[in-house]
Amino acid sequence: MPVGGKAPASEGRHSRPAFALALFCGRVREYFNGSLKMYIRVVSITAQSKLQFDMTVTYFENIWSPKVIRLGAISAEFIQSTDNSGMYIIHYPDKKTAISVFDKIKPEVEEVRIQNRINITEGERLFRVDS
Helix, strand or coil: CCCCCCCCCCCCCCCCHHHHHHHHHHHHHHHHHCCCCCEEEEEEEEEECCCHHHHHHHHHHHHHHHHHHHCCCCEEEEEEEEEECCCEEEEEEHHHHHHHHHHHHHHHHHHHHHHHHEEEEEEECCCCCCC
């Protein structure tokens, strides 16, 4: 081994750029094989007041999110956009699971719809970029 303790590439170690490229190509391959695809549901919510919105967020955090995770969702998060509105984003492994979970929580969805204006948008995730 040379001075400095680093083995040359010929001793089985990859250079950082080569390793990064191999890792990237592996992730791209996984993506095209479908293992990185997910199904996302976005629930836009507008409450009548800030207090009603805060109550809705508390309900989603403490009751609804644990339930959808238990039923098959991968993650759930809530983003506030104004004092009384925001988006609840749920990630599912696939469309089948998303539909199954929705069917099981439909009565709760209708309860939330009574007290808030909601719009549900969903679809397959095409890509995600993280730092």
